[in-house]
Amino acid sequence: MYIETLEQIRKMIKEDGLVAGDKLPSERELSERLKVGRSSVREALRALEFLGLIETRRGEGTYIKEVGNHRLIDLLGMFILQDERAKEDLAETKWLIERLCLQLACQRWTEQEFAHLEKMIRQKTIDYELFCKWVTAAAQNYLLERIWRVLHDFFQTIHGIVSFPDDFYEQMLKAFAKRDVAAVIKLWEAATQNPLSKER
Template identity: 55%
Template sequence: MTTSKVYIETFWQIHRMIEEAGLQPGDRLPSERELAERLQVGRSSVREALRALELLGLIETRRGEGTFMKPFGEHQLIQLLGSFILQGNREKRDLVETKLLIERTCLQLACERMTEEKFEHIAQVEHTYHLFFRRIVEATDNYLLLRIWLVLHDFFEHVYTIDVPSEFYDEMSQALQKKCCVEAVAVYERYVMQNMSKDK
């Protein structure tokens, strides 16, 4: 089983364990070591699964105390995204299309709402796709978009790899500084869509 499949399976095992145990907000989860032993998987897979659950708002980690349940509803987003992870080719395609549509929307909003302070915040970040684009999403001033993007990107990274050249960051920065939405989207389509490769 590939690393990504172990991570996804661990995610669902922990999710089922939470439901079966009837854990409520404020209840403490077993430690990483205990979960790894109980589920018979590596601690790295447990760590990634817990991170995904935290991004979805199910749990929170308190330094020196452990991991605890947060208040939650039906978590429809988990069910929705989970049904698209590592399934058939059509589902993977839909996941990609959804992420690309959201990122285009984020680019347009970020351009429209760009300020000198926001641009400096983007320009100073390390040139890795996740960190760079997160700053762009933050520039939209839309917390819901940011949260959805974080969840999508976290799952996405376990299925696909986005490898863009340094020119992407330079050209995107220029477009954002000029607040040129058309140019920003064109740069995105030229580099991101053409450099997305299946993660084996």
């Protein structure tokens, strides 16, 4: 039932042309318009909140969001990441996805994106997370970007923060400039602890 409610809310959003930042009708009004109880509306909205698609503010209302899976991530992590093996899988998967995105980004970066990376490196505002964000964005695949984001959030809550030596970024920039995939990968594998080397 709340699945159906969910579908109707989706329709309503589409028909009314609501976009990120807009306010949804109140729970009571939705309940009335959709001819279902307020509890059913609430369950549907809670679902959307989980997916990071809406944000509810007590006393104000419900607003459409566009990004952010944090809540979902925290909860999943709380229940799933309990054994050691899962953590190893996480580290390995994250590393593999990052290498994958590096290859794609090396082939696909645009002039604008390259300039942005160069600027960050010149101004020394770059760090591990910013670099990876740039890479996954430059890979031009939004789905991969989301997947990395999730893996990264998980990883950070478990392991904390990673960093690279300063000259790593300089060299990376040169390799990117030439779109030299082999050089990029070589630099990456040298700077990171390849989780694949571990015996399983």
